[in-house]
Amino acid sequence: xxxxxxxxxxxxxxxxxxxxxxxxxxxxxxxxxxxxxxxxxxxxxxxxxxxxxxxxxxxxxxxxxxxxxxxxxxxxxxxxxxxxxxxxxxxxxxxxxxxxxxxxxxxxxxxxxxxxxxxxxxxxxxxxxxxxxxxxxxxxxxxxxxxxxxxxxxxxxxxxxxxxxxxxxxxxxxxxxxxxxxxxxxxxxxxxxxxxxxxxxxxxxxxxxxxxxxxxxxxxxxxxxxxxxxxxxxxxxxxxxxxxxxxxxxxxxxxxxxxxxxxxxxxxxxxxxxxxxxxxxxxxxxxxxxxxxxxxxxxxxxxxxxxxxxxxxxxxxxxxxxxxxxxxxxxxxxxxxxxxxxxxxxxxxxxxxxxxxxxxxxxxxxxxxxxxxxxxxxxxxxxxxxxxxxxxxxxxxxxxxxxxxxxxxxxxxxxx
Ligand code: ADP
Ligand code: ASP
Ligand code: MG
Numbered sequence: 040x041x042x043x044x045x046x047x048x049x050x051x052x053x054x055x056x057x058x059x060x061x062x063x064x065x066x067x068x069x070x071x072x073x074x075x076x077x078x079x080x081x082x083x084x085x086x087x088x089x090x091x092x093x094x095x096x097x098x099x100x101x102x103x104x105x106x107x108x109x110x111x112x113x114x115x116x117x118x119x120x121x122x123x124x125x126x127x128x129x130x131x132x133x134x135x136x137x138x139x140x141x142x143x144x145x146x147x148x149x150x151x152x153x154x155x156x157x158x159x160x161x162x163x164x165x166x167x168x169x170x171x172x173x174x175x176x177x178x179x180x181x182x183x184x185x186x187x188x189x190x191x192x193x194x195x196x197x198x199x200x201x202x203x204x205x206x207x208x209x210x211x212x213x214x215x216x217x218x219x220x221x222x223x224x225x226x227x228x229x230x231x232x233x234x235x236x237x238x239x240x241x242x243x244x245x246x247x248x249x250x251x252x253x254x255x256x257x258x259x260x261x262x263x264x265x266x267x268x269x270x271x272x273x274x275x276x277x278x279x280x281x282x283x284x285x286x287x288x289x290x291x292x293x294x295x296x297x298x299x300x301x302x303x304x305x306x307x308x309x310x311x312x313x314x315x316x317x318x319x320x321x322x323x324x325x326x327x328x329x330x331x332x333x334x335x336x337x338x339x340x341x342x343x344x345x346x347x348x349x350x351x352x353x354x355x356x357x358x359x360x361x362x363x364x365x366x367x368x369x370x371x372x373x374x375x376x377x378x379x380x381x382x383x384x385x386x387x388x389x390x391x392x393x394x395x396x397x398x399x400x401x402x403x404x405x406x407x408x409x410x411x412x413x414x415x416x417x418x419x420x421x422x423x424x425x426x427x428x429x430x431x432x433x434x435x436x437x438x439x440x441x442x443x444x445x446x447x448x449x450x451x452x453x454x455x
Contacts, residue, residue: 040213042255044074044221044243049258049317050163051079053116059167060174062258062320063216068176070213072246074183074221075167076239077159078113081106082222085156092140092155093148099140107133110162117170125169132162149193150230157184157231160220160239168218178216186210187224187245189232196224196232198245207249219246240298244312248304255310257297258317263325264289264296267340278325280334285424286312286327292422292449293343302327338430341422346379347394348418348441348453349403351410352387359388363409370405374398379420380444380451389442391420391453415441421452 043063050056063071077085084106091098110129118125136158145151160183168180186206189196203224211217221239224232234241240257247255264286265275281289283306290299296314305312305327315324333339351367353359367388371378377393399416406412418441421434425448438454 040070040072040250040252042072042074042243042247042250042252044239044255044257045076045167045317046221046239046257046259047076047079047081048260050075050167053113056113056117056167056170058317059258060171060176062317063171063176065320068178068216070215072211072213072217072219072250072252073167073178074219074239074243074246075160075164076221078110078163078166081109081159081163082156082236084109085159086152089148089152089155092151103133103137110166113166117166118173125166128165128169129162132158132165147193153193153196153231153233156233157220157223160222164218164220171216171218176216178218179212181211181217181219183219183221183223183242184225184229184231186219187242189224189226189234191226191228191230191232194233195235196226198224198234203245204249207246211246211250213250235298235300237295237298238300240301244301244304247310248308251308252310254313255305256313256315258315258320259296260317261296261314262316262319262322263314264294264327266337268295268342271342272340276335276337278333278335278339279323280331281325281327282330282332283327285332288424288449289339289341292341292424293420294339294341297327333425336425338426339424340430340434341424343379343393343420343422345394345416346391346418346420346453347399347414347416348389348391349406349412349414350387350389351406351412354409354411356386358385359383364388366409367406370402374402374405376402380442380453382442382444391418391442391451415455417455419454421454423450423452424448426450 045059088102091102114125136155139154168178171178188199188202221242222233226232243255262277264278266278267275269275283302287302290297309329311326311328313324313326316322375396379391382389423430431450434452440452440454442453444451
């Protein structure tokens, strides 16, 4: 069995959905499980609906309209008759979601988030599955919530591997084309859960692991994994082969083309991961597998924008030692800050963090009680794997370097 994952960009409009058909016709679709994300940027649209539901009820109707119009436009581009059953199916999902919001009494944002945001994937897979059947690619639509079971840590649920393995082994017919949702799972009470933003790559890895798949292909709007994000760097180069270990490092430092959790399950069973272009499906793309670390072996650049650099020193010129450092880390953990780089000297400590959960104010308030604190909340963090002098120079040119840390294979540079 092969696992394919199509992300939001590959199903962002009717033309893109038609292109998915072309990809499947080109590379074959027997014994294939296709995992699909919400269309285009719909997950953001659902997030904004949920925000309005909690904070600004008067906007709920208009954000719902944005979602309905977006999908209706795609339906109009794919199906010739407005009496097609698909219109009713999508309407039923939307009605179900509205009914949930109307009766919901839970103040738990994360719980409500998962119940609502999941409709992005339920709708996209229903549209794709119906369209594929229509054009002769017979397939079965699977509800992934009946396959992937998780705990109830909503928005970042952890997989219950044992139950998931048994459900997948029992319920997936590997001899046909199957279509299912990325990103979603369900808890023991059958409430929808999600695996974290951009989690569909991880869904592909979970299904591949449990099905002992031959390989996984994630279809992207880029030719494969490049040595830098083409949105921010010129003259990028395609990486042909990457080892699991190297790919985990790249993803960990923030190369957003592969979700960091994806690689571990694949590595455990040595299932190759291909990253390929949905525009040019016959091109080789990138293969992540056992073997050469990196081919070609060239510097790889990763940038994370909008990071926060905090510098601390003691109020009384005493040393920053284990005790203070452990206290600082406890606070970083408490406020869910992702630590990118740290650097310390006798009386100072600097840390570059990702303020994903908007807790910076609270963290600073807490730190100021103990330390002299300075911070800059709009820095960029560059990581270069397999760096050389020229690579470092290219980053430092015309920028203020605020912090720099060199390791054997990796350099990290914080700039303003
Ligand atoms: P999808 O969600 O549709 O699967 P993403 O948008 O998450 O796709 O990922 C594809 C995007 O990742 C590319 O358009 C590119 O801008 C970005 N990207 C970041 N780093 C890299 C990299 N090293 N190589 C290729 N693309 C990268
Ligand atoms: N639709 C989800 C998101 O945008 C999951 C994914 O696309 O991977 O985060
Ligand atoms: Mg994505």
